[in-house]
Amino acid sequence: MASQGAKRLPKAAGLKGPSALRTKPRPKQIPAAPLSRTSPNNPSHCQYSPTQPPPPPSPPRPWSVNPKALTAWTIAAFVFSTYGTYLYVSYDKTVKNSKSLSVPDDVADRYDKTATNFDAEVNMAEQVMSMGTKRRELVQRARGNVLEVACGTGRNMKYYSLGEKRGTNKDGKAEIQGCRSVTFVDLSGRMVQIAKDKFEQLYPEFRMAAFRTQDAMDPIPPPPNTAAIQPGPLTSEPQKYQFDTVIQTMGLCSHPNPVAYLTHLGTLVKPERGEILLLEHGRSHYKWLNKVLDDLAPAHADRHGCWWNRDIGEIVRESGLEVVESKRWHMGTTWKFVLRPKVPGAETEEGHENGKGGKNSTWLSWFGL
Numbered sequence: 001m002a003s004q005g006a007k008r009l010p011k012a013a014g015l016k017g018p019s020a021l022r023t024k025p026r027p028k029q030i031p032a033a034p035l036s037r038t039s040p041n042n043p044s045h046c047q048y049s050p051t052q053p054p055p056p057p058s059p060p061r062p063w064s065v066n067p068k069a070l071t072a073w074t075i076a077a078f079v080f081s082t083y084g085t086y087l088y089v090s091y092d093k094t095v096k097n098s099k100s101l102s103v104p105d106d107v108a109d110r111y112d113k114t115a116t117n118f119d120a121e122v123n124m125a126e127q128v129m130s131m132g133t134k135r136r137e138l139v140q141r142a143r144g145n146v147l148e149v150a151c152g153t154g155r156n157m158k159y160y161s162l163g164e165k166r167g168t169n170k171d172g173k174a175e176i177q178g179c180r181s182v183t184f185v186d187l188s189g190r191m192v193q194i195a196k197d198k199f200e201q202l203y204p205e206f207r208m209a210a211f212r213t214q215d216a217m218d219p220i221p222p223p224p225n226t227a228a229i230q231p232g233p234l235t236s237e238p239q240k241y242q243f244d245t246v247i248q249t250m251g252l253c254s255h256p257n258p259v260a261y262l263t264h265l266g267t268l269v270k271p272e273r274g275e276i277l278l279l280e281h282g283r284s285h286y287k288w289l290n291k292v293l294d295d296l297a298p299a300h301a302d303r304h305g306c307w308w309n310r311d312i313g314e315i316v317r318e319s320g321l322e323v324v325e326s327k328r329w330h331m332g333t334t335w336k337f338v339l340r341p342k343v344p345g346a347e348t349e350e351g352h353e354n355g356k357g358g359k360n361s362t363w364l365s366w367f368g369l
């Protein structure tokens with residue numbers, strides 16, 4: 001590059017012939033320019049000094065890997081791929097088994113068998129999912145004569161505010177808060193017994209509690225404190241409007257006809273001010289997760305007595321009850337609803353999901369926010 005530049009110099013000066021050779025000026029020493037990338041705006045910027053050859057390219061660095069690290073990575077890759085294959089094969093096998101099962105719609109009889117271990121089995125999962133906070137928030141809304149259906153082992157028990165007292169609501173208005181009485185109902189006698197034992201330990205002084213082993217679809221005796229003023233035999237006619245609040249947590253999954261069941265719960269609360277409080281689990285916002293729930297649903301229902309792939313939103317819609325409030329967590333699989341009987345002709349206030357965020361905030365709901 002430097003010699004080419006030197007040869008061209010006479011031409012550039014406009015000199016010709018032998019005189020040109022004699023008067024050929026010595027090429028000027030140009031200070032070496034720093035090496036830099038070509039700039040389209042400044043083409044001269046990248047040139048090497050004509051007197052200084054470009055530095056030779058540095059020799060390639062010899063390939064060196066710590067043999068210990070290489071061995072560790074190889075072992076890790078082997079373990080992960082083997083474990084991944086194992087998971088896939090066992091998932092595939094479980095799905096095939098699950099799909100081959102013939103499970104009846106009514107799986108509620110499983111609870112008598114699982115009652116003793118029920119709490120131990122769900123404790124860990126509920127802790128991870130902060131279900132205690134969600135149960136507390138729901139149950140603390142209960143007031144007046146309360147009915148808890150499908151009460152199971154009484155996992156909501158510790159969140160009750162028992163005994164009525166004067167207080168103020170969030171708008172500062174005076175209101176009666178707390179529960180005057182609580183009636184617990186479950187189909188499984190063993191579940192009811194565990195719930196009753198828990199209650200007596202937690203609230204030894206509270207007398208306005210009743211425990212019933214029965215189908216929640218059957219007529220339910222009046223609340224304990226009103227028994228004296230509402231005497232009479234139970235009839236086969238559904239007894240309506242007796243309770244101020246009906247609570248149910250994780251119950252729609254184990255009923256063979258959840259829509260009829262929920263509609264029935266709506267007939268048990270007072271039409272003007274009664275509320276049905278639900279905390280349920282079911283289908284997710286996500287297709288892939290719903291596929292997993294669907295694939296494994298028969299095996300889960302057969303073992304645990306619960307259809308975990310139900311569309312709770314659709315069940316609520318079909319029940320005809322009015323949505324006062326709704327919220328979802330855990331990729332949409334945990335559903336909270338505050339419902340009330342629809343008053344014919346009244347304007348309905350649209351319930352909202354996940355507060356102001358609606359469906360857009362579902363990623364926050366993964367973290368229970």
Ligand SMILES: C[S@@+](CC[C@H](N)C(=O)[O-])C[C@H]1O[C@@H](n2cnc3c(N)ncnc32)[C@H](O)[C@@H]1O
Nearest residue numbers: 108111150151152155186187188215216249250
């Ligand atoms: C998944 S457990 C939920 C228990 C409890 N509510 C909780 O949150 O942990 C479902 C419960 O519903 C009860 N159940 C199912 N069908 C019922 C019915 N028709 N009437 C009353 N209880 C029922 C079962 O016996 C079982 O205890």
